[in-house]
Amino acid sequence: MIQDPQLDDTFAALANGTRRAILARLAKGQASVNELAEPFDMSLPAISKHIKVLENAGLIERGRDAQFRPCNLNAAPLREVSNWAEQYRHIWEDRFDRMDTVLQQLKEETNE
Protein backbone atom coordinates (compact mmCIF):
# COMPACT_ATOMS: atom_id res chain seq x y z
CA MET A 1 0.00 0.00 0.00
CA ILE A 2 2.91 2.33 0.80
CA GLN A 3 5.34 1.12 -1.86
CA ASP A 4 3.07 2.11 -4.71
CA PRO A 5 4.89 3.01 -7.94
CA GLN A 6 1.64 4.34 -9.41
CA LEU A 7 1.41 6.85 -6.56
CA ASP A 8 5.11 7.70 -7.06
CA ASP A 9 4.37 8.58 -10.68
CA THR A 10 1.24 10.55 -9.84
CA PHE A 11 2.92 12.66 -7.16
CA ALA A 12 5.98 13.21 -9.37
CA ALA A 13 3.75 14.37 -12.22
CA LEU A 14 1.98 16.81 -9.88
CA ALA A 15 5.23 18.25 -8.49
CA ASN A 16 5.38 20.87 -11.25
CA GLY A 17 3.30 24.01 -11.61
CA THR A 18 3.23 23.88 -15.41
CA ARG A 19 1.80 20.37 -15.32
CA ARG A 20 -0.80 21.31 -12.68
CA ALA A 21 -1.79 24.28 -14.88
CA ILE A 22 -2.23 21.91 -17.83
CA LEU A 23 -4.54 19.75 -15.72
CA ALA A 24 -6.49 22.83 -14.63
CA ARG A 25 -6.95 23.76 -18.28
CA LEU A 26 -8.10 20.25 -19.18
CA ALA A 27 -10.62 20.33 -16.34
CA LYS A 28 -12.48 22.80 -18.56
CA GLY A 29 -12.47 20.36 -21.48
CA GLN A 30 -10.46 18.72 -24.24
CA ALA A 31 -7.56 20.63 -25.78
CA SER A 32 -4.86 20.18 -28.41
CA VAL A 33 -1.14 20.39 -27.60
CA ASN A 34 -0.89 23.85 -29.18
CA GLU A 35 -3.86 25.09 -27.19
CA LEU A 36 -2.28 23.76 -24.01
CA ALA A 37 1.06 25.36 -24.87
CA GLU A 38 -0.38 28.80 -25.65
CA PRO A 39 -0.34 30.31 -22.11
CA PHE A 40 3.26 29.32 -21.44
CA ASP A 41 6.50 31.08 -22.30
CA MET A 42 8.07 27.78 -23.23
CA SER A 43 8.87 25.83 -26.40
CA LEU A 44 6.37 23.38 -27.83
CA PRO A 45 8.63 20.33 -27.28
CA ALA A 46 8.85 21.26 -23.59
CA ILE A 47 5.05 21.19 -23.32
CA SER A 48 4.99 17.97 -25.31
CA LYS A 49 7.26 16.41 -22.70
CA HIS A 50 5.11 17.62 -19.83
CA ILE A 51 2.11 16.06 -21.55
CA LYS A 52 3.97 12.79 -21.86
CA VAL A 53 4.76 12.82 -18.14
CA LEU A 54 1.07 13.37 -17.37
CA GLU A 55 0.09 10.66 -19.85
CA ASN A 56 2.53 8.16 -18.32
CA ALA A 57 1.01 8.93 -14.92
CA GLY A 58 -2.42 8.14 -16.35
CA LEU A 59 -3.67 11.68 -15.81
CA ILE A 60 -4.18 12.36 -19.51
CA GLU A 61 -5.66 10.25 -22.28
CA ARG A 62 -5.26 11.17 -25.91
CA GLY A 63 -7.06 10.66 -29.16
CA ARG A 64 -6.45 11.48 -32.78
CA ASP A 65 -8.41 14.03 -34.78
CA ALA A 66 -6.69 14.74 -38.11
CA GLN A 67 -3.32 16.34 -37.26
CA PHE A 68 -4.45 16.99 -33.73
CA ARG A 69 -3.79 14.81 -30.70
CA PRO A 70 -6.54 16.00 -28.36
CA CYS A 71 -5.83 15.63 -24.64
CA ASN A 72 -8.44 14.64 -22.08
CA LEU A 73 -8.13 14.71 -18.34
CA ASN A 74 -8.41 11.41 -16.49
CA ALA A 75 -8.94 12.32 -12.85
CA ALA A 76 -8.94 8.75 -11.52
CA PRO A 77 -5.35 8.93 -10.18
CA LEU A 78 -6.31 12.11 -8.33
CA ARG A 79 -8.90 10.12 -6.42
CA GLU A 80 -6.02 7.93 -5.21
CA VAL A 81 -4.13 11.05 -4.15
CA SER A 82 -7.18 12.26 -2.27
CA ASN A 83 -7.66 8.87 -0.61
CA TRP A 84 -4.02 8.79 0.39
CA ALA A 85 -4.11 12.27 1.92
CA GLU A 86 -7.38 11.57 3.76
CA GLN A 87 -5.52 8.99 5.90
CA TYR A 88 -3.89 11.95 7.58
CA ARG A 89 -6.94 14.15 7.99
CA HIS A 90 -7.41 13.15 11.64
CA ILE A 91 -3.87 14.36 12.31
CA TRP A 92 -4.17 17.82 10.78
CA GLU A 93 -7.56 18.21 12.40
CA ASP A 94 -6.29 16.92 15.76
CA ARG A 95 -3.96 19.88 15.89
CA PHE A 96 -6.99 22.04 16.60
CA ASP A 97 -8.32 19.59 19.16
CA ARG A 98 -5.00 19.82 20.94
CA MET A 99 -5.07 23.58 20.53
CA ASP A 100 -8.52 23.55 22.13
CA THR A 101 -7.13 21.50 24.99
CA VAL A 102 -4.30 23.96 25.49
CA LEU A 103 -6.70 26.91 25.41
CA GLN A 104 -9.00 25.11 27.84
CA GLN A 105 -6.12 24.49 30.22
CA LEU A 106 -5.02 28.11 29.97
CA LYS A 107 -8.56 29.22 30.77
CA GLU A 108 -8.75 26.92 33.80
CA GLU A 109 -5.36 28.08 35.04
CA THR A 110 -6.40 31.72 34.62
CA ASN A 111 -9.55 31.15 36.63
CA GLU A 112 -7.64 29.71 39.55
Added chain:
Amino acid sequence: MIQDPQLDDTFAALANGTRRAILARLAKGQASVNELAEPFDMSLPAISKHIKVLENAGLIERGRDAQFRPCNLNAAPLREVSNWAEQYRHIWEDRFDRMDTVLQQLKEETNE
Protein backbone atom coordinates in the same frame (compact mmCIF):
# COMPACT_ATOMS: atom_id res chain seq x y z
CA MET B 1 -2.81 29.41 -6.96
CA ILE B 2 -1.41 27.07 -9.59
CA GLN B 3 2.21 28.23 -9.54
CA ASP B 4 2.73 27.27 -5.92
CA PRO B 5 6.32 26.32 -5.04
CA GLN B 6 5.14 25.04 -1.66
CA LEU B 7 2.88 22.56 -3.43
CA ASP B 8 5.76 21.65 -5.77
CA ASP B 9 7.88 20.76 -2.75
CA THR B 10 5.11 18.83 -1.04
CA PHE B 11 4.27 16.73 -4.09
CA ALA B 12 7.97 16.13 -4.80
CA ALA B 13 8.51 14.97 -1.22
CA LEU B 14 5.56 12.57 -1.52
CA ALA B 15 6.76 11.10 -4.82
CA ASN B 16 8.83 8.47 -3.04
CA GLY B 17 7.63 5.33 -1.27
CA THR B 18 10.35 5.45 1.37
CA ARG B 19 9.34 8.96 2.35
CA ARG B 20 5.65 8.08 2.42
CA ALA B 21 6.51 5.12 4.66
CA ILE B 22 8.38 7.45 7.00
CA LEU B 23 5.29 9.67 7.22
CA ALA B 24 3.12 6.61 7.91
CA ARG B 25 5.44 5.65 10.75
CA LEU B 26 5.36 9.17 12.19
CA ALA B 27 1.56 9.15 12.07
CA LYS B 28 1.86 6.68 14.95
CA GLY B 29 4.02 9.09 16.93
CA GLN B 30 7.45 10.66 17.38
CA ALA B 31 10.54 8.70 16.33
CA SER B 32 14.31 9.10 16.16
CA VAL B 33 16.27 8.85 12.91
CA ASN B 34 17.53 5.38 13.81
CA GLU B 35 14.02 4.20 14.59
CA LEU B 36 12.81 5.55 11.27
CA ALA B 37 15.71 3.90 9.43
CA GLU B 38 15.23 0.49 11.01
CA PRO B 39 12.69 -1.01 8.56
CA PHE B 40 14.69 -0.04 5.47
CA ASP B 41 17.52 -1.81 3.71
CA MET B 42 19.31 1.47 3.20
CA SER B 43 22.19 3.38 4.77
CA LEU B 44 21.56 5.84 7.58
CA PRO B 45 22.75 8.85 5.56
CA ALA B 46 20.21 7.95 2.87
CA ILE B 47 17.40 8.07 5.45
CA SER B 48 18.85 11.26 6.87
CA LYS B 49 18.52 12.83 3.42
CA HIS B 50 14.93 11.65 3.02
CA ILE B 51 14.15 13.23 6.37
CA LYS B 52 15.71 16.47 5.23
CA VAL B 53 13.53 16.47 2.10
CA LEU B 54 10.44 15.97 4.26
CA GLU B 55 11.61 18.66 6.67
CA ASN B 56 12.20 21.15 3.83
CA ALA B 57 8.68 20.43 2.61
CA GLY B 58 7.39 21.25 6.10
CA LEU B 59 6.09 17.72 6.64
CA ILE B 60 8.41 17.00 9.56
CA GLU B 61 9.47 19.09 12.53
CA ARG B 62 12.38 18.14 14.72
CA GLY B 63 13.52 18.61 18.25
CA ARG B 64 16.53 17.72 20.32
CA ASP B 65 16.60 15.19 23.13
CA ALA B 66 20.19 14.44 24.17
CA GLN B 67 21.86 12.80 21.12
CA PHE B 68 18.51 12.20 19.52
CA ARG B 69 16.80 14.40 16.95
CA PRO B 70 13.19 13.29 17.35
CA CYS B 71 10.97 13.71 14.29
CA ASN B 72 7.32 14.74 14.42
CA LEU B 73 4.81 14.71 11.63
CA ASN B 74 3.30 18.04 10.57
CA ALA B 75 0.29 17.15 8.46
CA ALA B 76 -0.64 20.74 7.54
CA PRO B 77 0.85 20.53 4.00
CA LEU B 78 -1.19 17.37 3.44
CA ARG B 79 -4.33 19.41 3.99
CA GLU B 80 -3.22 21.57 1.05
CA VAL B 81 -2.72 18.43 -1.03
CA SER B 82 -6.19 17.27 -0.09
CA ASN B 83 -7.70 20.66 -0.90
CA TRP B 84 -5.93 20.72 -4.24
CA ALA B 85 -7.16 17.25 -5.21
CA GLU B 86 -10.72 17.99 -4.09
CA GLN B 87 -10.98 20.56 -6.91
CA TYR B 88 -11.12 17.59 -9.26
CA ARG B 89 -13.55 15.42 -7.32
CA HIS B 90 -16.50 16.45 -9.48
CA ILE B 91 -14.57 15.22 -12.52
CA TRP B 92 -13.70 11.75 -11.26
CA GLU B 93 -17.24 11.38 -10.02
CA ASP B 94 -18.73 12.83 -13.24
CA ARG B 95 -17.12 10.07 -15.31
CA PHE B 96 -20.16 7.89 -14.71
CA ASP B 97 -22.53 10.72 -15.59
CA ARG B 98 -20.77 11.18 -18.93
CA MET B 99 -20.73 7.42 -19.44
CA ASP B 100 -24.50 7.53 -19.04
CA THR B 101 -24.68 10.28 -21.65
CA VAL B 102 -22.61 8.28 -24.10
CA LEU B 103 -24.73 5.18 -23.56
CA GLN B 104 -27.87 7.25 -24.01
CA GLN B 105 -26.54 8.66 -27.29
CA LEU B 106 -25.60 5.19 -28.53
CA LYS B 107 -29.10 4.00 -27.72
CA GLU B 108 -30.67 6.89 -29.60
CA GLU B 109 -28.44 6.36 -32.61
CA THR B 110 -29.24 2.65 -32.65
CA ASN B 111 -32.95 3.39 -32.64
CA GLU B 112 -32.71 5.58 -35.73
Added chain:
DNA sequence: GCTACAATAAACTGGTTAGTTAATTAATCA
Protein backbone atom coordinates in the same frame (compact mmCIF):
# COMPACT_ATOMS: atom_id res chain seq x y z
C1' DG C 1 3.47 15.42 -55.41
C1' DC C 2 4.04 19.82 -52.82
C1' DT C 3 2.94 22.77 -49.02
C1' DA C 4 1.45 23.78 -44.49
C1' DC C 5 0.50 22.67 -39.96
C1' DA C 6 0.49 19.65 -35.52
C1' DA C 7 3.21 17.18 -32.90
C1' DT C 8 7.13 14.29 -31.63
C1' DA C 9 11.99 12.67 -31.67
C1' DA C 10 17.00 13.42 -31.28
C1' DA C 11 20.78 15.40 -29.30
C1' DC C 12 22.49 18.21 -26.10
C1' DT C 13 23.13 21.12 -21.49
C1' DG C 14 22.84 22.27 -16.56
C1' DG C 15 20.89 21.14 -12.43
C1' DT C 16 18.89 17.75 -9.23
C1' DT C 17 18.07 13.15 -6.98
C1' DA C 18 18.93 8.79 -4.66
C1' DG C 19 22.12 6.21 -3.23
C1' DT C 20 27.01 4.84 -1.61
C1' DT C 21 31.31 4.98 1.84
C1' DA C 22 34.30 7.52 4.80
C1' DA C 23 34.93 11.33 7.83
C1' DT C 24 33.00 14.53 11.22
C1' DT C 25 30.14 16.72 14.84
C1' DA C 26 27.52 16.54 19.11
C1' DA C 27 26.04 14.61 23.31
C1' DT C 28 26.36 11.04 27.05
C1' DC C 29 28.68 8.22 30.20
C1' DA C 30 32.35 6.00 32.67
Added chain:
DNA sequence: TGATTAATTAACTAACCAGTTTATTGTAGC
Protein backbone atom coordinates in the same frame (compact mmCIF):
# COMPACT_ATOMS: atom_id res chain seq x y z
C1' DT D 1 39.74 12.57 29.03
C1' DG D 2 38.42 8.79 26.30
C1' DA D 3 34.85 5.68 24.48
C1' DT D 4 30.14 5.15 22.70
C1' DT D 5 26.12 6.36 20.31
C1' DA D 6 23.17 9.46 17.21
C1' DA D 7 23.18 11.88 13.38
C1' DT D 8 25.05 14.77 9.72
C1' DT D 9 28.46 16.29 6.21
C1' DA D 10 31.58 15.52 2.36
C1' DA D 11 32.73 13.60 -1.77
C1' DC D 12 31.45 10.88 -5.23
C1' DT D 13 28.51 8.19 -8.94
C1' DA D 14 24.69 6.95 -11.93
C1' DA D 15 20.37 8.19 -13.32
C1' DC D 16 16.90 11.50 -14.19
C1' DC D 17 14.56 16.15 -15.14
C1' DA D 18 13.45 20.52 -17.44
C1' DG D 19 14.57 23.02 -20.83
C1' DT D 20 16.77 24.27 -25.46
C1' DT D 21 17.32 23.97 -30.87
C1' DT D 22 17.16 21.28 -34.95
C1' DA D 23 15.31 17.60 -37.56
C1' DT D 24 11.59 14.39 -38.50
C1' DT D 25 6.94 12.28 -38.84
C1' DG D 26 2.04 12.30 -39.92
C1' DT D 27 -2.13 14.24 -41.82
C1' DA D 28 -4.91 17.47 -44.72
C1' DG D 29 -5.69 20.17 -48.70
C1' DC D 30 -4.54 22.04 -53.08
